[in-house]
Amino acid sequence: MEVQSEDDAIFTREHLKYWEGDFRYDAESGVAYLITPNGTKPVVTFSGVDPATDSVRRDSDYSVIIAIAVDADNNIYVLDYLRKRSLPVLGIPGSDKKGIVDYMYDKHKIYHPRVFTVEDTTMSKPLFQAIRAESLRRNDFSLRWREEKPGTRMSKRDRIQEILAQRFAVGQIHIKKDHYSLQREIIQFGPRMAHDDTIDALAYACK
Numbered sequence: 001m002e003v004q005s006e007d008d009a010i011f012t013r014e015h016l017k018y019w020e021g022d023f024r025y026d027a028e029s030g031v032a033y034l035i036t037p038n039g040t041k042p043v044v045t046f047s048g049v050d051p052a053t054d055s056v057r058r059d060s061d062y063s064v065i066i067a068i069a070v071d072a073d074n075n076i077y078v079l080d081y082l083r084k085r086s087l088p089v090l091g092i093p094g095s096d097k098k099g100i101v102d103y104m105y106d107k108h109k110i111y112h113p114r115v116f117t118v119e120d121t122t123m124s125k126p127l128f129q130a131i132r133a134e135s136l137r138r139n140d141f142s143l144r145w146r147e148e149k150p151g152t153r154m155s156k157r158d159r160i161q162e163i164l165a166q167r168f169a170v171g172q173i174h175i176k177k178d179h180y181s182l183q184r185e186i187i188q189f190g191p192r193m194a195h196d197d198t199i200d201a202l203a204y205a206c207k
Contacts (some may be wrong), residue, residue: 010161011168011186019174023069023079025112032112034069034077043069043077047113048205049145050197051100051127052087063087064201065103066182067111076167076206078175079111081182083198089130101130108143117204120147148204160189160196163203173206 021036032043046068052061066081082103091098098106104116118124128147135141150159167173168186175182185199 010165010189013187015168015171016183016186017171017174018177019077020176023111025110030112032069034071041071043071045069045079045111045113046205047104047107047111047116048201048203048207049100049104049116049118050201050204051089051119051124052085052197061085062195062197063100064197065100065107065116066198066201066205067107067113068202068205069111074172076173078173078179078182078202080107081179081198081201082107083181089127090134099130100127101134104131104145105134105138105140105143114144116143116145117148117207118145119200119204120149148207156196156200157190160200160203163207164199167206173202 019034019036021034024033024035025031026033032045033040034043048064048066048068050061050064052063062083062085064081064083067079069077069079071077087103088097088099089101091102107113108116118127120128124147131143131145135143150156164173175186182198182202185196189196189199
């Protein structure tokens with residue numbers, strides 16, 4: 001476990017905002033809703049995907065798919081995320097073994113995001129090929145996605161901070177209390193953090 005000094009921390013517990021409620025999607029109208037103690041509100045959903053680039057090492061990165069909802073006031077609600085190690089691009093047909101693309105289709109059926117924003121690196125190329133091939137195999141082209149290059153102008157940490165810092169500062173981002181991995185990465189975000197895969201996927205979804 002990495003110990004993060006408060007002096008190194010960029011985000012603190014004060015930045016964490018929580019929400020309670022459920023997500024609903026009306027297939028007939030194509031409208032998504034959040035049902036909260038304060039009422040029901042229509043939302044638009046997006047998803048970020050951060051595929052692991054190193055599945056060999058014991059401390060390798062996680063593959064993360066995260067879904068968010070955005071309301072009319074630009075508040076962001078984290079709905080759900082998948083965080084797994086050693087996740088293949090595609091699973092084995094006819095078995096319980098699933099890959100990133102299979103999970104993307106699963107999340108799409110639940111949350112219907114307008115777009116999946118997927119990190120575009122050299123290691124991601126097989127993933128993009130698999131999405132195209134799986135769309136043809138399923139004859140299902142409803143899953144919309146776009147490639148997002150991490151860029152080289154700034155470090156990964158600076159890129160994440162650029163996307164999320166203002167949103168956290170004004171209290172736009174809301175997570176659930178059982179989003180333990182995301183909560184830990186937010187609080188530990190900084191030069192000594194062990195993993196940043198979940199918060200990176202969140203940044204892609206917000207972008």
